Amino acid sequence: MQSIEEMLRQHVAENILFSSQGYAYPDDASLLENGIIDSMNVMELVLFLEEKLGIKVEDFEIVPENFDSVSNLAAFARQKQSLFVSS
Amino acid sequence: MLVQEFLESSADRLPDKVALIGDGQRLTYAEVEAQANRLANAFLAQGLQRGDRVVLFLPNCLELAIAIFAVLKASGVFVPLNPSTKSDKCAYILNNCQARFLITSGRQADLAQQLTQQVSSLKTIILTSPPAETSTGNVLNYTAIQGDYKSHKPPKVNIDLDLACLIYTSGSTGDPKGVMSDHSNVVFAASSIIEYLGNVESDIIIGLLPLSFDYGLYQLLMVFKFGGTLVLEKGFTYPAAILKRMEQERVTGFPGVPTIYAMLLKMDLSTYDLSSLRYLTNTAAALPPSHILQIRAKFPWATLFSMYGLTETKRTLYLPPDQLDKSPDSVGIAIPGTEVWIEDKQGHRLGCSQVGELVVRGRHVMRGYWGNPEASAARFRPGLMPGERLCYTGDLFRMDEEGFMYFVSRQDDMIKSRGEKVAPKEVENALYGLPGVREAAVIGVADPVLGQVVKAFVVQEGDELTPADILRYCRAHLEDFMVPKLVELCVQLPKTSSGKIKKTDLK
Numbered sequence: 215m216q217s218i219e220e221m222l223r224q225h226v227a228e229n230i231l232f233s234s235q236g237y238a239y240p241d242d243a244s245l246l247e248n249g250i251i252d253s254m255n256v257m258e259l260v261l262f263l264e265e266k267l268g269i270k271v272e273d274f275e276i277v278p279e280n281f282d283s284v285s286n287l288a289a290f291a292r293q294k295q296s297l298f299v300s301s
Numbered sequence: 302m303l304v305q306e307f308l309e310s311s312a313d314r315l316p317d318k319v320a321l322i323g324d325g326q327r328l329t330y331a332e333v334e335a336q337a338n339r340l341a342n343a344f345l346a347q348g349l350q351r352g353d354r355v356v357l358f359l360p361n362c363l364e365l366a367i368a369i370f371a372v373l374k375a376s377g378v379f380v381p382l383n384p385s386t387k388s389d390k391c392a393y394i395l396n397n398c399q400a401r402f403l404i405t406s407g408r409q410a411d412l413a414q415q416l417t418q419q420v421s422s423l424k425t426i427i428l429t430s431p432p433a434e435t436s437t438g439n440v441l442n443y444t445a446i447q448g449d450y451k452s453h454k455p456p457k458v459n460i461d462l463d464l465a466c467l468i469y470t471s472g473s474t475g476d477p478k479g480v481m482s483d484h485s486n487v488v489f490a491a492s493s494i495i496e497y498l499g500n501v502e503s504d505i506i507i508g509l510l511p512l513s514f515d516y517g518l519y520q521l522l523m524v525f526k527f528g529g530t531l532v533l534e535k536g537f538t539y540p541a542a543i544l545k546r547m548e549q550e551r552v553t554g555f556p557g558v559p560t561i562y563a564m565l566l567k568m569d570l571s572t573y574d575l576s577s578l579r580y581l582t583n584t585a586a587a588l589p590p591s592h593i594l595q596i597r598a599k600f601p602w603a604t605l606f607s608m609y610g611l612t613e614t615k616r617t618l619y620l621p622p623d624q625l626d627k628s629p630d631s632v633g634i635a636i637p638g639t640e641v642w643i644e645d646k647q648g649h650r651l652g653c654s655q656v657g658e659l660v661v662r663g664r665h666v667m668r669g670y671w672g673n674p675e676a677s678a679a680r681f682r683p684g685l686m687p688g689e690r691l692c693y694t695g696d697l698f699r700m701d702e703e704g705f706m707y708f709v710s711r712q713d714d715m716i717k718s719r720g721e722k723v724a725p726k727e728v729e730n731a732l733y734g735l736p737g738v739r740e741a742a743v744i745g746v747a748d749p750v751l752g753q754v755v756k757a758f759v760v761q762e763g764d765e766l767t768p769a770d771i772l773r774y775c776r777a778h779l780e781d782f783m784v785p786k787l788v789e790l791c792v793q794l795p796k797t798s799s800g801k802i803k804k805t806d807l808k
Contacts, residue, residue, distance in 0.1 A: 232773035246538060247408070249385065252781035253538035254719070254751070273568045274541045281539070 218267070218288040225262050226284070230255050241284040256281055263287070269294045303484045304465045305373035307491070307525040308334055309454070315502075315528050322550060323363050323533035330528075333367055335452040340371035340427075342450040343441065344402065347425045351376040351458055354467065355402040356395055357513075358409060360384040361535045364429040364443055365512055366521050368404050373465060373484075376458040377402075380467045380479070381513040385781040388412055390477070395420040398467055398479055398671055404443075407432040414438065461485040467671050468515050470612045473713045475726035479671035480612045489664035490615035491523050493636045497619055498554070498580060498606065504529040505577075506554040507547055509537045509561065514721070515612050516584055520556055537561045544573045551577035555603075558585040558720030559592070563750040566595050576602060584608040584616070585720030586752050587708055590629040597625070607632050609708060613680060614665045614692045617641065618706055631705040639663025641706065643698055656699045656709050661692040714804065716745030718753050721782040725804075728755060728775070728783055735774045737766045740794050742802045746787065754786035758807055760794055 216224075223237035230251055231237070245251045251259070259281060263269045269291055280290035311320065312334035320330040328336075344355070355372045357379055359365040365381070372379040380398055382391065391412065395403065399422040405413050410432030417423050417438055428436070429443040465487050467479035506524050508531050510517030524531040532550050537543060537557075547555070555578060557565070562583060581596065581603055588596070588607060596605055605625060609632035610616035618641065620633030635641045642650050643657040651657045662684060669677035669690075684691040697709040716723040725743040732741035740760040745753035759771055768788040775784045795806035 228769070232769040232776060234769075234773075246535070252385065253536045254781075256538050274572065277539050277542045 218291050219284055221266065222262075222284045222287050225266075226250065226259075229262075230258065237284070239284075241288075243284075244282050245284075246278075246282055259287065263291055263294075267291050267295065302488045303373065303457070303459060303461060304487050304522065305337075305370050307522060308337060308370045311525055311528040318528065319530050320525065321363055321366055321531055321533060323361070323366075323531075326363060328363060333370070334454075336367045336447060337370040337374055338452045338454050339447050339450040340368060340443070341374035341455050342453070343427075343446040344371065344375040344377060345455055346450070347402070347439075347441070349375050349377050349402065352464065353377045353401040354380050354398045355404065356380045356382055356398070356400040358382045358384065358386070358391065358403060358405040359429060360406075361508065361512055361517070361533050362429065363533065364404070366531070366533060369466075369512070369518075369521065370525075373459075374455050376455075376463070378464045378466060380469070381511075381518060382469070383511060383513045383780050387778050387780070388415060389778060390780075392416060392419040394469055394477060394479070395423060397477075401425070402427065404429065406430050410434070410436050410440075413440075459484065461488065464668070466518075468513075468518070468612050471715065471722045471724040471727060472676065473715060473724055473726060475724055475730045477727075478673055478676055481668040481671050482615075483668055486615070486665055486667050487522065489638070490636075491519060491526050493638050493663075493665065494519065494616055494619075495523050495527055496637045497621075498582070500527045500529065500554070502528045504553045504579070505550055506531050506556065507543070507550075507552045508533045508556075509543065510556060510558065510720075511536070515610075515615055516556060516558070516720075519615065537564065540564055540568060544568075544570065544575070547578070548574050553577055553579040555581045557581060557583055559583065559588050559752050560719045560750055562588060562592055562596055566592060566599070570599055575600065578603040580604040580606060580622075582606040582608060584610055586717045587630070587632065593625065593629045609633075609706075611692075611694055611696075613667050613694070614639075614661045614663070615667070616665070617659070617661050617694070620705070624705065628701070628705050631701070631707050633705060635661075635663070636665070639665060643700055643706075644693075651700075653700050653702050653704075656697050658712065659694040659696050659698040659706070661694060662689075666690045666692045714744075716743075716753050716755055718745065718748075718751050718755055719782050720752065723755055723783050728757065728779060728785065731775060731778045731783075732757060732759060732771070734778065735766070735771065737761050737763065738771075740802070742794055742804055742807060743785065744804055744807050746808075748786075751786075755783060756787040756789070756807075757785040758789050758791050758794060760791050766790070 227233040227237040312330040316331035321328045404427045407430035413426045426440045461484040465484045469477040472478045508520045604622040607620040609618040618632045645657045681690045728743040729741045742758045746756045748754040795803040
C-alpha cells in the first residue's frame with residue numbers, strides 16, 4: 215500500500231506541478247517558499263485530504279505547520295486519522 | 302515632498318514606534334530608517350546614478366519594504382516585480398527598464414546570474430539571503446551591507462518631478478508596460494487615500510497583497526506617511542494564521558480583494574476577536590452586492606470601502622461608506638482632489654445613465670509608460686490646461702443622477718483573476734512557445750472565488766500534447782495567477798469570415 219507521503223508526492227506532482235518526472239523535492243521542503251504550490255493550491259490540498267484520506271479539515275487547521283511540506287501534511291493526516299480511529 | 306520623506310519624517314517624529322512587523326521581527330521607525338540609509342549608501346558606493354532603475358524581485362518581506370525606501374534615498378527608481386515572474390519575463394522587464402541593480406533572495410541566485418548574461422545594463426546583484434552555491438560576479442549580501450555601511454542619510458538630490466517607481470502592468474498586446482510614477486504622483490495619491498480612509502497614527506494595517514502590486518505597495522507607503530504600523534504578510538494562503546495575527550496585533554485596517562473576501566466569507570470567524578478592525582477596503586475587481594451584505598454582517602463594527610482604480614492613476618474612485626446601503630453596486634466618486642467624467646468615442650461628455658469611457662483628471666494621473674510613447678499617447682491624452690495629462694481608463698462606466706459611478710465593462714478583453722489583470726494575449730504568446738501548439742485562444746470564465754479563471758483552448762499539430770503538458774509548460778513560463786485553470790484541446794477554433802479566432806463563440 216502507498217504511504218501517505220507517496221500519495222501526497224504523487225498528487226502534488228501530477229495535479230499541481232503537472233510533472234511527468236514525479237516530485238523532485240525533499241519531503242521537508244517548504245511548498246510555498248519553493249514555489250511548488252501557490253496560494254490557491256492549498257485549498258486543493260485540503261480537498262485531497264478530505265476526499266482521498268477521509269479527513270475533515272477545520273479552518274483553524276489550515277496553517278503552515280500542517281500544510282507547508284509533504285512531511286507536515288503527512289504528520290497532520292496521521293494525527294487526524296488516529297483521532298478518528300480512537301474516537 | 303519626496304516619497305522617502307514618508308519614512309524620514311516618521312522616523313524623526315516617532316523613532317521608537319514599531320513601524321514594520323513581519324518575518325518574526327518588529328522594527329521601529331528608527332531601525333527601518335537606519336537599515337534603509339545603509340542600503341542607500343551601498344547603492345551609491347556601487348555607482349548608482351540619479352534615476353537608475355533598481356528591480357526588486359522578492360516576496361513580501363522586511364528587506365523589500367526597506368529596499369523601496371533605500372532606492373529612493375539614493376535617488377534611484379524602484380521597480381517591484383511579482384515574485385512568481387518567470388525568467389523570460391524578468392529578462393524582458395529588466396531589459397525594458399535598463400535595470401542597473403537587482404535585489405532578490407538567495408533562492409533566485411541562479412536566475413540572477415542568468416540575468417546578468419541577458420541584461421547588459423545589470424551591474425550589481427544584492428541577495429537578501431545566502432545562495433545555495435557561491436555566486437560569481439558583483440554580488441553583494443544584504444546582511445553584510447548592514448554591517449559595512451554607515452547609517453547617515455544620503456544627501457537629497459531629487460525633486461518631486463523625478464520618477465519614484467515603475468510598476469509593470471499587463472498590456473493588451475501581451476508585453477508588460479512600466480507605469481512611470483513621479484514622486485508628486487505618489488505623494489498626492491497616498492495623501493488623497495489617507496484622507497478618505499481617515500487614517501491616524503494608531504492605525505495598524507495588515508499587508509497581505511504583494512508589494513509588487515500597487516494596492517499592496519501603497520499600504521506600506523501610506524502607513525509610513527501617517528506614522529502607523531504595517532503587519533507585512535506573504536499572502537492570504539493560510540487564512541486562519543492571518544486571522545490569528547490580526548487578533549494578536551489588534552489590526553485596524555484590512556485591505557482585500559474579492560477572492561480574499563470570498564475565502565473569508567466561507568470561514569467561521571466567531572473564534573477570532575477582530576473587534577479592533579476599523580475598516581475593510583476592496584478594489585481590483587468589484588464585490589458582488591451579496592458579498593457586500595455578508596461582509597457587513599460579519600463585521601458590523603467596521604466600515605467597508607468599495608473602490609476602483611488602475612495602476613495608471615493608482616486609485617480613481619471610492620464609495621463613501623454611508624452610501625453603501627443605497628448604492629451597493631457603485632464604486633462611488635472621484636477620490637479627494639481629483640475629478641472624473643464619462644466620454645463617448647467622439648470625446649463628448651455624457652450625462653447620467655449613458656455608458657462611455659471613464660476619464661480621470663488629477664495629480665495622480667501618472668507620467669506614462671516607460672519607453673513606450675505610442676501606448677502612453679493612447680492612455681494619457683492632453684488635458685484642459687497646457688501640459689496637462691488626462692487618463693483614459695479604457696473602462697466603460699455609467700453615472701447615476703447623484704453622480705455615483707457604476708462599472709459596466711472593460712473595452713479590451715483583459716481577464717481579472719484573483720484581482721490581478723491577465724492579458725489573454727500574454728498567455729496565448731506563452732502557449733505558442735510550446736512545440737506542437739498550432740492555435741491557442743484564451744478567455745476568462747466566471748468563478749465564484751477567483752472572479753474569473755483563465756481558460757485556454759488549444760489546437761495541436763499532432764496528438765502528443767495532453768492538458769497536463771500544457772499546464773506544466775504554462776507553470777514554467779507564466780506567473781501563478783496567469784496559469785490557466787482549464788485547458789480544452791480542440792480540433793479547430795471558431796473563426797470570423799476574415800479568419801481571425803472568434804472568441805465570443807468560446808465558452
